[in-house]
Amino acid sequence: MTSENLIPSGMMEDLASDSENVDARVNPFSDEIVFKYCLDGTKERFFSLKEKAIYSTEKELADFADQVSLYSGCSHHRYQISIAKQLIQEGSDSWNTISGKDLNHAPLLVDAFPEIERRFQKISHSSRGLSWQDMDVLRRIAGCDENGAMNRENFDRLWFWMYPVAFTLSKEHMKVLWESLQPRWIQGLITREEAQNALFVREGQREEVQKPGTFVLRFPTSRSWPHPDAGSLVVTYVGADSNIHNKLISLHDQRINSKPFSELLLEEPELLRLGSVGR
Numbered sequence: 001m002t003s004e005n006l007i008p009s010g011m012m013e014d015l016a017s018d019s020e021n022v023d024a025r026v027n028p029f030s031d032e033i034v035f036k037y038c039l040d041g042t043k044e045r046f047f048s049l050k051e052k053a054i055y056s057t058e059k060e061l062a063d064f065a066d067q068v069s070l071y072s073g074c075s076h077h078r079y080q081i082s083i084a085k086q087l088i089q090e091g092s093d094s095w096n097t098i099s100g101k102d103l104n105h106a107p108l109l110v111d112a113f114p115e116i117e118r119r120f121q122k123i124s125h126s127s128r129g130l131s132w133q134d135m136d137v138l139r140r141i142a143g144c145d146e147n148g149a150m151n152r153e154n155f156d157r158l159w160f161w162m163y164p165v166a167f168t169l170s171k172e173h174m175k176v177l178w179e180s181l182q183p184r185w186i187q188g189l190i191t192r193e194e195a196q197n198a199l200f201v202r203e204g205q206r207e208e209v210q211k212p213g214t215f216v217l218r219f220p221t222s223r224s225w226p227h228p229d230a231g232s233l234v235v236t237y238v239g240a241d242s243n244i245h246n247k248l249i250s251l252h253d254q255r256i257n258s259k260p261f262s263e264l265l266l267e268e269p270e271l272l273r274l275g276s277v278g279r
Helices: 009-026 031-039 042-055 058-072 075-082 084-099 109-124 132-142 152-169 172-179 192-197 261-266
Strands: 200-203 206-209 214-218 233-238 244-249
Touching: 031 042, 031 058, 042 058, 042 084, 058 075, 058 084, 075 084, 084 109, 084 152, 109 132, 109 152, 132 152, 152 172, 172 261, 192 214, 192 233
Parallel strands: none
Antiparallel strands: 200 206, 214 233, 233 244
């Protein structure tokens, strides 16, 4: 009689099942799952990645990020997947602090602002805080009501936009720009409209665009996690044709390690001088 015959058949089935589970955990995301994520829209990716962030380990998410980046040919997806677990966890912790874990409580944004600012500074590893103008931009992103009341859905809209921005600012080359006072390279969480208005000169009733090459930096308010451009940097500038243009700036330039990011920006032929946002 072999040793296997001494094991009850039910236990053999359990052992086989456990073995299959171990194999599944080695690579929980099949090619089919990876391809589906690559083909899905932002809304579908949001729900899919949110679930994966809750139930997967950091290592599994890192492997998934590599697979998606490889199959999609877009490294920006890796970035959004890599921050997913921390983004979800810190968002829940922050909301619990703001709401007092009361499901029916809709705090005012003005009351929640100190906690939101504290989280922003923690994620960005920066001492620079947020202004009241920044809070107003966050209010519009969150979609709060006219009184500024904020439910969990409003907070999530704010958080899924703000977290990637703060995480981007934690990178050393970006933090230097963010904390710079003279000149103020990044003048806050400004909207596209603010950036474009800053590129006009007004004299009495006259209004004309500034000199070609004048630019301001901003984060796109229409791009939230897990969109591949969430947390990216956009330059709004006056082109040689005297029209206003918007351009996504690569934050993965290999030259970043050899010279300041501000110098790399000014090496772009379209960008000649930093503009100012009147706040």
